[in-house]
Amino acid sequence: MKPINIGICGLGTVGYGSFLVLKNNWQEISRRVGTEVVVSHIGTRRLRPGQDVGNVKISSDVFAVVNDPAVDIVLELMGGIDVAKPLVLQAIANGKHVVTANKSMIAVHGNEIFAAASAKNVMVAYEASVAGGIPIIKAIREGLAGNSIQWLAGIINGTGNFILTEMREKSRAFADVLKEAQALGYAEADPTFDVEGIDAAHKLTILAAIAFGIPLQFEKTYTEGISHITQEDIHYADELGYRIKHLGISRKTSNGIELRVHPTLIDENSLLANVNGVMNAVMVNGDAVGSTLYYGAGAGAAPTASAVVADIIDVARMISSPQSSVPALAFQDGSLSDIRITEMPEIKSAYYLRITALDKVGVLAHITQILGDCAINIEAIIQKEPRGADAASQRVPVIILTREILEATMNTAIAQIEKLDGVAEKVMRIRIFKLE
């Protein structure tokens, strides 16, 4: 089957990030789609320093990409509306599928764009427009499709969440943190879109539409920013068991659908309250499923590219095999990998060890000697006074956290420790896993 050709309009951070993901994961992507996916045309005024797109055709006019008969899928990654909207409409008119990360365009002009796409029977995919790499559009639109959605509430602006997190954790003032966010590149020179909630309102508009089956109605979204939140408010909220988060909330009641973005107090024990820094998360409550939460990076070149490329794969699968579903095991038949499964002695892990030592002089020295001989580094050690029944029998728990080591080596060390005269029981060993 002939390859599926991608045309990229806009080669900024997200555009080039998407190019790189397509290039780096080319093999896995082809195994998923069953056809090669190739970038064939890029529209950009110039390559930035460090950008290398090999021998892909480049046009300085982005409209040359959407008018290129060889292009199957157009990526609109320029942002803004003035050029992006006519470009997308032209791509649709030319019968091309579109993938976009443009939240303001979708929130404000989506109804018109989707109607045009529907009339031409092409797809306009926009997973990257909300919450970066989190597949939240797919989760709501397909994963929770059996539910009548009751409400959703999300941290959908990373800049705002970064500011509130810093204000709370470091007792800093709003203006001070905003300056840092701008220096770090999280916030624009004009931070209005982020801190006044406009960006979050764009995203909430989109989420509410697909959750409740209503048209996009950005102009009806209530929007309140975080610039008036003080250190004091964060402090008092803490004292009362709450955190202040800038949430987009949409809820169905007998009065209609609520669409609101504002600073909000939420229970400090909820997962959403513990989403910090620039991370995003959306909680969605459905009548059948109850509350679910989706968490991840809400911005950045690679996370946004993750969503763009997922959309490309959806569209490419539809083009290459419209009558068949997503492959049952994610990759096309015959393209499963025969990569081996690692045996447990081959894994590397850090360990928690609880050793029950008889309270004899020198036992601890013997234990550390054995670990040292096996080149196992100790991260932390706790030796407790014996308690309860242990006290009478003079049994002392020794807790050791180790650094990463081959499990086979740990097995050897444990076997030797268990042979020591001063060790009373089998060693309790629990593996440690670092999540980041």
Added chain:
Amino acid sequence: MKPINIGICGLGTVGYGSFLVLKNNWQEISRRVGTEVVVSHIGTRRLRPGQDVGNVKISSDVFAVVNDPAVDIVLELMGGIDVAKPLVLQAIANGKHVVTANKSMIAVHGNEIFAAASAKNVMVAYEASVAGGIPIIKAIREGLAGNSIQWLAGIINGTGNFILTEMREKSRAFADVLKEAQALGYAEADPTFDVEGIDAAHKLTILAAIAFGIPLQFEKTYTEGISHITQEDIHYADELGYRIKHLGISRKTSNGIELRVHPTLIDENSLLANVNGVMNAVMVNGDAVGSTLYYGAGAGAAPTASAVVADIIDVARMISSPQSSVPALAFQDGSLSDIRITEMPEIKSAYYLRITALDKVGVLAHITQILGDCAINIEAIIQKEPRGADAASQRVPVIILTREILEATMNTAIAQIEKLDGVAEKVMRIRIFKLE
């Protein structure tokens, strides 16, 4: 277009739960699919007390359902393997699509079942087999399809997580909590599958296959349970800044793919460490997206039915409009709802109010009088000594948390409070949102 007919095999909690979700959300589901989805045949030995399926045809032989020419999609919700596997293979042989929640069947016999389905060009969907209502199969298989997955780690057995949570929060012993879990119906009379990690290993096998593009290899999964975890271990882990969770972990290294289920120490600040009780969550790390997390109910009739019905909608969309994609706004063209957007004064919310009072006798009495007159109930109140600059000017912050009230009423109360002589500034008002 003619309706799509569903045949349900097995009318236990999940089977009847799925029947109810299809019935209750019939209208929204039809708007999503563009065609009616109807339960036309149920295979069950008998209806249980309280079950009412209207005039749907019932057969005591489940094979009558898969051999019914009118049935388009078979739901296999019996569990077990002995009957379920031949039933599913028969459904496939008859050219029917299958939706199943059967994790052990998929983990152990999935390769054979998917090969048969592929040969007959039918779908076998199994979202409900892992983590109940969380759309984790869809997230990995489609939402993160652009990534080369690096690792995943999940709390994918609710019973085990309930036991570990209770042991930690209430300092109870394993055996004691297990008995309670059995009494609550979370754990089976024979708890081996849950507490020894076999159930989690079934699910991990499935997640690893779709994440890494490898065949299902349940027999190669390392499985270690939680029955040997003591109160002491949980206590020492806490002291060191960790929580013990029963995780399924799969990771790609230069040595191959790791497949392991065991108790694990993870950083107490991670979101996964704060997933408690019977809830499930899976963290997935991709090369582009970084770490993402998916959280929700991992079991129960309605959450599992949520996943079953999402699969039905996927299959039904494929049957009814194979050449077109999921509708851009989730619901089919022309079926968007014109339900109104609520105006802000109409919403109901609880509120945090910070009122800057001049330190005059009687101000607080006036404030509570106004709230009382507006029928606004007070949940909590803090009056602080003035600090810093406030001390000199005798300004006292008064913090009030209210119960739920109409925003219009709150607006009236705030306007009145701001007019009081003893109130120095505009009232700071932040809305509270209850996430559960």
